[in-house]
Amino acid sequence: MTSDNNIAPGAPSPGRSEVLSVEHATHQFGSLVAVDDVSITAGRGEFLTLLGESGSGKTTLLRLIAGLERPTKIGGISIEGQDVAALPASRRNCTTVFQHYALFPHMSVGQNIEYGLRVRGISQSERRERAIEALNLVRLPDKYDRRVHQLSGGERQRISLARALVTRPAILLLDEPLGALDEKLRVDMQVELLDLHKKLGITFIYVTHSQEEALTMSDRIILMRSGNIVQEGPPTDLFDRPRNRFVADFMGVENLIEGALEAVSGEHASVRVGEHMLSGMWSGGDVPAAGTKVCVAVRAERVRLSNAAATNGQEDGVNRLPCQSGATIYKGKYVDRTLDCDIGPVKARIWDRDADIADLASLWWRTDECAVTKIEGS
Amino acid sequence: MTTNVYTYRKPAGLRDYLPRLPAGVWSLSGFSLLWFGGIVLPLLAIIVVSFLQGRGLNINFDPTFLQYERFFSYGGGEMLARSVRIAGTVTIVELLLAFPFALWLAKGCKNNTVKLLTFTALTVPFFLSPAARVIVWRSVFGINGAVNQVLLGTGIVDEPVLWLIFSEFAVHFGFIGAFFPTMVWPIFLSVSLIDNDFLEASGDLGASRLRTLLHIILPLALPGIVAGFVFTFIPMLGDAVVASHMGGNNVLMLAAQVQSLIGVSNFLVAAALAAVVLAIMLAFQVLLWFALKPVGGLAGVFASLRR
Numbered sequence: 001m002t003s004d005n006n007i008a009p010g011a012p013s014p015g016r017s018e019v020l021s022v023e024h025a026t027h028q029f030g031s032l033v034a035v036d037d038v039s040i041t042a043g044r045g046e047f048l049t050l051l052g053e054s055g056s057g058k059t060t061l062l063r064l065i066a067g068l069e070r071p072t073k074i075g076g077i078s079i080e081g082q083d084v085a086a087l088p089a090s091r092r093n094c095t096t097v098f099q100h101y102a103l104f105p106h107m108s109v110g111q112n113i114e115y116g117l118r119v120r121g122i123s124q125s126e127r128r129e130r131a132i133e134a135l136n137l138v139r140l141p142d143k144y145d146r147r148v149h150q151l152s153g154g155e156r157q158r159i160s161l162a163r164a165l166v167t168r169p170a171i172l173l174l175d176e177p178l179g180a181l182d183e184k185l186r187v188d189m190q191v192e193l194l195d196l197h198k199k200l201g202i203t204f205i206y207v208t209h210s211q212e213e214a215l216t217m218s219d220r221i222i223l224m225r226s227g228n229i230v231q232e233g234p235p236t237d238l239f240d241r242p243r244n245r246f247v248a249d250f251m252g253v254e255n256l257i258e259g260a261l262e263a264v265s266g267e268h269a270s271v272r273v274g275e276h277m278l279s280g281m282w283s284g285g286d287v288p289a290a291g292t293k294v295c296v297a298v299r300a301e302r303v304r305l306s307n308a309a310a311t312n313g314q315e316d317g318v319n320r321l322p323c324q325s326g327a328t329i330y331k332g333k334y335v336d337r338t339l340d341c342d343i344g345p346v347k348a349r350i351w352d353r354d355a356d357i358a359d360l361a362s363l364w365w366r367t368d369e370c371a372v373t374k375i376e377g378s
Numbered sequence: 379m380t381t382n383v384y385t386y387r388k389p390a391g392l393r394d395y396l397p398r399l400p401a402g403v404w405s406l407s408g409f410s411l412l413w414f415g416g417i418v419l420p421l422l423a424i425i426v427v428s429f430l431q432g433r434g435l436n437i438n439f440d441p442t443f444l445q446y447e448r449f450f451s452y453g454g455g456e457m458l459a460r461s462v463r464i465a466g467t468v469t470i471v472e473l474l475l476a477f478p479f480a481l482w483l484a485k486g487c488k489n490n491t492v493k494l495l496t497f498t499a500l501t502v503p504f505f506l507s508p509a510a511r512v513i514v515w516r517s518v519f520g521i522n523g524a525v526n527q528v529l530l531g532t533g534i535v536d537e538p539v540l541w542l543i544f545s546e547f548a549v550h551f552g553f554i555g556a557f558f559p560t561m562v563w564p565i566f567l568s569v570s571l572i573d574n575d576f577l578e579a580s581g582d583l584g585a586s587r588l589r590t591l592l593h594i595i596l597p598l599a600l601p602g603i604v605a606g607f608v609f610t611f612i613p614m615l616g617d618a619v620v621a622s623h624m625g626g627n628n629v630l631m632l633a634a635q636v637q638s639l640i641g642v643s644n645f646l647v648a649a650a651l652a653a654v655v656l657a658i659m660l661a662f663q664v665l666l667w668f669a670l671k672p673v674g675g676l677a678g679v680f681a682s683l684r685r
Contacts, residue, residue, distance in 0.1 A: 068578050089581040096582045102575035106597045116583035119593070167584065 016043025019170055019203045020065065020094075024075030027060050034060040036227035039075070042171070045201045047194075049214040052224035053250070058207045059175055061224070065205065066173050067092045080170050090119075094171035095164035099179055101156045103148045109135075109159055110144040116167040134162035137196065154185045161196070171203045178213065190216055211251050215239060223247055241283035244374045248297035254347040255303065257296040258375070261288060269372040271296050274343045278319045279367045284374035298370035300336065300349035303363050310362040320364040321346065339363055421656060428649035437646075445650035453630075454651070461632040462658060464546065465614040468553040469561075472610055473603070475554070476561035480602075481595070483562070484569035485577070500559045508619040512552050515624060519543040519551075544626035552624035557614055561606040568602025569595065600679045604670070612659050632658075 020042040027035040035057045042048045050058040063069040065077070067089035077085045084092050095116070103112050111118075113131040122130075135141050138158035143151070151159065157177060164172055177193075178186045194217055197204050208214055214221050215235045222232040231243040242248035248256055259273035269282035271294055278296050288294070298319075310322040326338040326345060334351045341363070348363060429441045487493050503511055518524045519542035526538040541547055572595060580590040596603075621631035622638070632655050639648035670676055 066582055068582065089578070090584050090586055096579070098575050098579060100575060102573065102579035104576055104579075104594060115580070115585070115593070119580075119583065119585040119589050163583065 016046060018042070018081075019044045019046075020077075020079055020205070022061075022065060022074075022077045024073070025061065025064055025071050025077065026073040027057075027064060027069060028072045033227050035064065035071070037073075038224075038227070038229055040222060040229070040232075042203050042205060044170075044203060047197050047204045047206065047217055047219045049206045049208060049218035049221045050224060051208060051211060051214045051221050051250075053209055055226070056224040057227040058209075058224050062096075062173050062175055062205060062207050065171070066094060066096045068096070093169050094173055095167060095169045096173040096175060097157075097160050097164050097177045099176045101160040103156055103160055103163070105148050107148070108144070109140075109146045109148065109151070112148065112159060113163045113166050115163065120167070130166055131162075134166040137165065137199075138162045139192075153181055154189065157181060157189060158192075161193075165196075165200065165202070169202065171205060174204060174206045176207055176209070178208075186213075193217065223250065225250075241281065241371055242297055242373050243283065243285060244376060245295045245297070246376075248295065248371065248373060252299075253297040253371075254300040254349075255296075255298045257298070257343060257346075258293060259296060261290055261292045261294045261372075263290060268367065269294070271372055276319075276321060276343060278370075278372075280319070280370035280372040281368060282373075283371040288374065293375050295373050295375055296370060297373055298346075298365050300347040301351065302365045302369045303339075303346060303348035304365060305337075305339075305348060305350070305357045305360055306362050306364055307357055307359050308362060315364075317367050318364050319367055319370065320362050322361065323363050325360050424649050424656070425653050427646065428653040430646060432646060445646045446654075448647055449650050449654070454654075457630045457635065458632060458654060458658070460629070461615060464549060464553070464629075464631065465611055468550055468557065468614060469607060469611040471550075471554060472557055472561040473606065476558060476565055476606065477599075477603070480562050480565035480569055484566050485572075485574075500562060503556075503559070508556065508617075509623060511556065512620055512623045515548070515552060515555075516543060519548060543624065544628045546625070546629050548624040549621055549629045549631070552620040553614055553617070556617070556620055557610045560609045560613065564602040564605035564609065565599060566602070568599045568605075572598045597673075600673065604666070604676075604679055608663075608666070611662065615655060615658060 018041050020040075022041070023039045025035055025038050026033065038057070038061060040048075040061070050061060052058040060069060064071050064074075065079075067084065067087060071077075071085075074085055076083065079093050082093075104115065107115070110128070110131050113134055114127040117127045117130060132141070132144060135144060138161050140155060140158055140162075143155065143159070148156065148159075157180075161177075174193075178189050181189060190213060193204075197217075206214075206217065215238075218235055220232065221235055221238050223230045223238060225246060231238055231247050233241075238247060238251055242251055242253065245256055257273055257278070259271040259278065262270040262272050262277065264270075264282050264287045267281055268279055269287075270277055270279040273296065280296055280298070284294065306320075310320045321341045321343065323339040323341045323346065326340045328338075329336040334349050335353075337348045337350060338345050339348055339360070346363060428445055429443070430437050430439060431442050431444045432438050483493065483496055487496070516523065520526070521538045521540065521543070523542070525542060526535075529535045529539060576594055576598070577590055580594045581587075585593065616633050618631075618633040618637040621629060621634040625631065625634075632651060636648050636651045636655070639645075639651065667675065670679060673679060
């Protein structure tokens with residue numbers, strides 16, 4: 001789900017003026033390099049997600065943008081064209097929604113929301129007006145006089161959103177904002193955040209470790225690993241065309257089959273795996289020499305079952321492997337079947353009960369529904 | 379809706395005749411009883427004794443203000459004012475010194491070794507007897523003390539400076555050293571409890587460091603500040619060591635005077651004096667209560683701790 005305009009998302013976002021640019025940022029904690037010479041940009045109104053596992057440097061990068069962390073080394077950082085490298089957090093035109101909300105416990109909900117306006121010397125009456133407006137925006141209109149400890153987790157989340165938005169920043173930074181919420185609330189809040197983003201047109205920079213959240217919400221995803229950017233692009237790119245094995249694994253590709261690269265012609269790559277020749281969409285960037293170890297990444301839901309025996313000849317547009325039935329795991333909405341092939345187990349996800357086959361002989365998937373990618377590097 | 383349920387009735391026991399109160403109330407009343415017997419009763423006894431008269435160990439049970447009259451006619455009023463003034467001044471100075479120090483210790487100091495050494499430095503003085511702690515200053519500030527030696531040796535003064543010891547200056551100085559930890563500790567604890575997220579959020583929303591201090595740190599540290607105030611001011615009023623060792627006969631204060639009166643077996647005036655100290659402490663508590671009205675009273679101070 002991307003925003004509903006006609007601008008194709010991607011970096012650097014065409015048609016979007018640049019609102020943030022970070023050049024060659026490096027940040028070290030002692031000897032640990034948390035962010036390693038990273039450069040990013042964000043366009044006006046873009047929903048940009050920094051995705052990665054814990055320790056990948058995504059939160060540190062966000063804190064560098066906010067000004068909460070001073071970079072060890074930086075080429076430059078500008079917000080709306082203004083160089084902010086030397087400015088403290090208080091003088092940067094961006095606000096943060098903290099993971100644990102950080103609502104001031106000694107203030108009422110209204111006072112919390114008005115805080116950013118109060119320190120800017122805005123009059124009491126205007127403060128109140130704008131706070132109530134912000135409360136309406138997060139759909140908690142009657143909580144103005146509440147104390148923070150009287151709120152539920154989801155309500156706190158929204159108040160902290162309202163507090164960050166009330167000063168109308170150019171960029172809203174969100175640090176795993178849904179991490180502390182339960183599953184159902186998280187899904188509701190995802191939709192609400194998207195609505196807000198659409199309504200306000202503010203740039204959102206969103207930190208998460210959940211690939212599902214990133215896919216649902218972002219215009220563009222930056223996937224990070226140990227302080228570096230591994231891949232960036234629109235969600236479909238990362239989902240369907242992972243740059244390397246790590247990206248494929250992180251984006252939840254269940255079957256990662258290693259083999260030797262045979263040839264790449266046009267978009268298609270063919271890979272020798274044992275006695276089989278598999279082919280798929282080349283997504284690893286620069287093409288390495290033939291014989292290099294590469295990885296065929298295919299999602300379990302793309303794998304289909306058949307009672308037709310595998311022939312030795314290549315079928316057009318299809319990879320087919322002979323297989324035997326293995327373990328079945330019942331997951332409620334679907335069934336995961338592990339199938340034993342001579343190249344190792346392959347996982348298939350069966351959503352439709354009728355598609356499950358008893359006298360199974362082979363499995364197959366379409367070559368344009370699988371990616372061939374590098375093992376390492378980007 | 380009526381239901382025909384026959385409930386089993388226990389035979390009546392002691393509990394059935396006592397008011398039906400939750401267990402908490404019973405334990406609270408037990409605690410209150412101990413507090414009354416152990417603390418309030420002796421204090422009441424002091425007050426009663428202060429209204430008696432007698433000679434030596436013979437006590438006459440006729441209520442009288444005689445002891446109070448004696449106390450006030452021998453310059454007691456002046457001494458009382460001096461005691462409150464000195465304790466009040468020192469408490470405020472302590473607050474001004476301790477708050478930045480506690481802030482640094484809790485939030486500024488990232489080096490754990492330095493922190494540990496500071497904690498040790500704050501607690502070590504308590505291993506010494508209070509008198510030993512104070513008496514050291516005599517060798518520093520005395521007529522032949524270190525300071526005077528230096529001043530005379532460098533020719534800054536021709537005669538020893540006398541106001542360094544047995545003076546109000548000396549008493550203030552002695553109190554500041556002795557009561558610094560009691561102010562630092564509670565403030566340090568309450569500042570430590572302030573989540574760094576709050577400080578970051580405040581800056582992130584546009585507040586300068588000064589505004590963060592005023593709007594976030596101070597209100598959240600209020601429980602510690604109030605505790606530091608109480609635990610510094612009140613024990614200082616009750617402290618007899620500093621005044622007698624640093625002030626001598628030049629700076630008479632209430633608690634030191636109570637002790638010397640007991641020393642000469644003048645229990646009745648001592649009791650009157652103790653009752654006056656008690657009254658001041660109570661008055662201080664009432665004052666504090668009113669002072670905290672604008673932030674919602676004592677409950678308001680601690681409300682910020684609810685998360």
